[in-house]
Amino acid sequence: MSRIADTIHELQASLPEGVELVAVSKFHPVEALREAYGAGQRIFGESRVQELTDKVPRMPADVRWHFIGHLQSNKVKYLIGLTSLIESVDSPALLALIDRLSAERGVVTKVLMQVHVAAEETKFGFSPDELLDFFRSGAYRTLKATHICGLMAMATNTDDMTRVRADFHTASALQQEIRRICPDLRGFDTLSMGMSDDYRIAIDEGSTLVRIGTAIFGNRVYT
Ligand SMILES: *Cc1c(COP(=O)(O)O)cnc(C)c1O
Numbered sequence: 001m002s003r004i005a006d007t008i009h010e011l012q013a014s015l016p017e018g019v020e021l022v023a024v025s026k027f028h029p030v031e032a033l034r035e036a037y038g039a040g041q042r043i044f045g046e047s048r049v050q051e052l053t054d055k056v057p058r059m060p061a062d063v064r065w066h067f068i069g070h071l072q073s074n075k076v077k078y079l080i081g082l083t084s085l086i087e088s089v090d091s092p093a094l095l096a097l098i099d100r101l102s103a104e105r106g107v108v109t110k111v112l113m114q115v116h117v118a119a120e121e122t123k124f125g126f127s128p129d130e131l132l133d134f135f136r137s138g139a140y141r142t143l144k145a146t147h148i149c150g151l152m153a154m155a156t157n158t159d160d161m162t163r164v165r166a167d168f169h170t171a172s173a174l175q176q177e178i179r180r181i182c183p184d185l186r187g188f189d190t191l192s193m194g195m196s197d198d199y200r201i202a203i204d205e206g207s208t209l210v211r212i213g214t215a216i217f218g219n220r221v222y223t
């Protein structure tokens with residue numbers, strides 16, 4: 001059996017009940033995705049719109065595609081109806097656009113709100129305060145064709161696992177706070193956090209969706 005298939009089997013066997021695996025396949029060829037698919041993997045994560053739309057027709061129809069990268073507004077239209085989850089909604093304007101295009105297409109799009117809890121300045125996402133303001137405002141109630149399923153977060157890129165754990169803890173606590181503020185928010189259950197180097201800590205802190213690339217497919221060759 002291939003190394004990719006082995007790793008998928010090991011991960012699937014080791015993840016606790018209630019934690020789903022996204023195989024982050026960005027920058028990897030379709031052949032690698034097919035090996036993972038052959039091992040039973042059905043959720044794949046991509047971070048570039050063009051790469052995702054190229055791969056979709058080359059993979060079986062029951063694959064669930066998650067978009068995990070920064071999404072530019074002019075590219076949203078390509079994802080509507082194609083993705084099972086957009087994990088990286090990082091502004092109210094992007095959310096409004098997804099909602100409008102989904103309504104026009106007659107589909108419901110599932111999304112996660114990306115929250116910025118890491119120390120780096122460069123990462124996209126709502127700050128915790130912006131996110132709390134958004135939910136306090138009740139703006140989510142006006143959505144017609146978008147289901148906000150939860151939050152996505154990345155920890156600080158550091159070897160300091162105390163810091164990583166604290167970041168995940170912040171995201172998890174924020175999700176609970178939002179639930180408390182918005183008791184009418186239904187199905188706000190997903191907490192996407194944890195990558196190859198930190199997914200075990202993320203699961204400890206309440207992750208329900210881990211996004212693992214390198215540990216499955218090896219190092220990416222950036223193009
Ligand atoms: C690339 C990427 C991952 C996967 O990271 P690995 O360290 O390769 O497991 C997870 N989440 C997001 C948002 C990514 O862009």
